Amino acid sequence: MTALRHESIKEKIGSRVLNSKAELLAGDLGPAIRDLIEQRGVLVFPQVSFTDEEQIAFTKTLGKFAPERAGGDETISKITLDPNEAGESAEYLKGSLYWHIDGTRNDVPILASLLSCKQPSPKGTGNTGFANCYAAWDDLPEDAKADLDGLKVLHAPWATVFYHEPEPSLAKLKGYQAIGENELPLVWKHQSGRKSLVLGNTAHSVIGKSAAESARILVGLRDWATSETYTYSHEWSVGDCVMWDNTGTLHRAEWYDPTTGRMMHRTKLEGEEPWQ
Ligand code: OGA
Numbered sequence: 032m033t034a035l036r037h038e039s040i041k042e043k044i045g046s047r048v049l050n051s052k053a054e055l056l057a058g059d060l061g062p063a064i065r066d067l068i069e070q071r072g073v074l075v076f077p078q079v080s081f082t083d084e085e086q087i088a089f090t091k092t093l094g095k096f097a098p099e100r101a102g103g104d105e106t107i108s109k110i111t112l113d114p115n116e117a118g119e120s121a122e123y124l125k126g127s128l129y130w131h132i133d134g135t136r137n138d139v140p141i142l143a144s145l146l147s148c149k150q151p152s153p154k155g156t157g158n159t160g161f162a163n164c165y166a167a168w169d170d171l172p173e174d175a176k177a178d179l180d181g182l183k184v185l186h187a188p189w190a191t192v193f194y195h196e197p198e199p200s201l202a203k204l205k206g207y208q209a210i211g212e213n214e215l216p217l218v219w220k221h222q223s224g225r226k227s228l229v230l231g232n233t234a235h236s237v238i239g240k241s242a243a244e245s246a247r248i249l250v251g252l253r254d255w256a257t258s259e260t261y262t263y264s265h266e267w268s269v270g271d272c273v274m275w276d277n278t279g280t281l282h283r284a285e286w287y288d289p290t291t292g293r294m295m296h297r298t299k300l301e302g303e304e305p306w307q
Pocket residue numbers: 110127133144146157158159160282283284285295297
């Protein structure tokens with residue numbers, strides 16, 4: 032039996048996994064990696080250089096492979112803002128430059144995503160940021176927790192348009208609205224017993240609060256959860272694979288020039304529990 036070898040990156044978020052590619056692909060480390068990701072939020076496999084087939088095989092050692100679209104093929108997806116490469120999805124990826132959780136409109140959000148770096152953008156741009164929303168919740172003062180627990184938030188993909196396009200056409204707004212909305216708990220009580228904050232650019236408003244109070248709550252919590260203590264910004268090298276717990280972290284791409292060829296290959300794991 033191979034042991035999982037790892038080291039912490041920051042106190043409250045991130046670990047580097049040091050096992051070889053062959054050890055990772057053997058499959059028996061799957062359960063230990065699943066435990067570690069829940070504890071640490073983000074795992075970095077430095078320059079492991081998975082091929083697409085290896086990334087898919089590794090993903091399957093961790094849970095159920097989630098195709099990009101329900102019923103779709105078990106393939107990798109290209110993540111890039113380059114419209115020539117990403118086609119239509121380049122539009123939706125513009126929202127990924129702001130803190131978010133993937134799939135807030137689904138009843139069961141994906142468990143985790145894995146990105147492999149095929150080509151980084153120039154140094155100083157295009158890092159990926161992660162924020163640990165378990166730790167950010169745990170560290171809130173008890174009176175704040177009592178006020179927040181039980182609140183519900185309207186999550187709307189259409190709310191993200193205004194981040195990158197303040198004056199969209201009505202047609203564009205309606206296109207985003209057709210994706211749907213979802214009312215989610217502000218504080219997720221996971222089956223494990225732990226709790227995490229559910230935030231991000233789709234968080235439009237707190238149900239039952241005035242617009243001003245709702246904005247103070249959502250901005251305040253995002254500000255707190257994405258502060259230095261809870262965040263890690265990964266600077267990519269070719270071949271790095273990074274995996275994050277999509278149920279307990281926020282993530283975002285940091286700004287990069289879409290024409291410089293930054294290319295990530297993504298796989299995802301099917302969610303295993305609904306928001307509650
Ligand atoms: C994603 C995403 C961020 C990045 O793949 O869901 O948000 O840095 N990616 O490309």
